[in-house]
Amino acid sequence: MNTPPRGASCPPQLHLEQASAGDWLPGVQSHVDGCAACKTQVESLQKMTSEFVAARPVERFLKQLETREAAPEKARRSFLPLAIGASLAALVVFTVVQSLPREPRVTMKGGLAHITMKRGEDITTITSKACGNSQPGDTCGEKLAPGDALRFSVVAPREGYAVVLNRDSTGAVTVVAPFGASEGKAVNAGTNVLPDSAVLDDVRGAETFVTIFSEHPIDVRKAVESFKATGSVSCDCTVEISTFDKP
């Protein structure tokens, strides 16, 4: 599918792609109606979508998701023999490691997380210093508001992995940085800006963020479950919990 170069008054490619899906941003439809190039582009994208869905029906895709959800670790495509071998090896190591008497060591630490807040045009750095060595339930001084965009940095003592979880006042837990991640982001020693920003929704009350650092890969799903159940996480890791009020 060929896309003509963007004209001076033409909307970005992304907006045309949204339009092809029926999501018309303000001003786009009137432009497309009068622009042959953009109209052709939108129609081409619509044709592509029609052909795609015809070839890959939604029912089949949802079935694939169901299978994937039921067995996320299942080897996919042509790597099955290798994956089985690797899995068996990993299982042996895992079993040996798990047989050793040990408990997850969670270290509470201040200064691990730095949070930058963007409200309108104003950008403020809310450091964890304001929270001190906070414990679950503590409320830091900063007041948040719906629409605030938060960006997270982790100050890693060494190479490892990091992730930030959020729990709102309804108890809903979201992996906010990297957004939706299933595993921690690899970080270097020092300050690392984590991908993605969290834009706060309209749910009022306490917003709790837990920043997790570990030298080992982080099982985010397990951390989420733990955070939901206990308000903290269970892992060999360092965490900082920052709670803000969103009145």
Next chain:
Amino acid sequence: MTDDLPTVAPRGSGQLGQWYSKYGALVHRRCRTLMGNEADANDALQETFMRAHRTPQSNRDAVMQPLPWLYAIATRICFDALDARKRRGVLSSLKEMMGLGVVASGSVEDKLSMGSALITLDEKTREMALLHWLDGMTQEEVAQQTGYSRKTVGVKLKEAEVALREVMA
């Protein structure tokens, strides 16, 4: 459309099915562009919708523009996969696109190796490069989207171009 498929569809998949019908092809196209092959794109597409499905309903309901949101998830998944595999693909098509300066033109196949090249960039520069070359935004629009100044965006895109040319050399 999919609400009558409770035995097949995951819970809460009515919205998921609708999003797939509307955005699946576009997300797949983006994944194909970044990953460089059909199999990885299919895998990334499924993972994208799985993560969307796992997002709390209240958060999903708050998504005003689903396509950019799904693109953000897909991009993260693709770069995580590329980062893990340290894959390097064929760069000839990217070289051509960089020469043109505007990557919004050309076929999907023309962009097969873009993710493999962009993985060498830092997060900020990569985000700007994607907005500029894949989403077709001007430097001014990238600046508005990312919160950085137009000047910073220009500098970063220039750095990206230089870095990518070095990768391709």
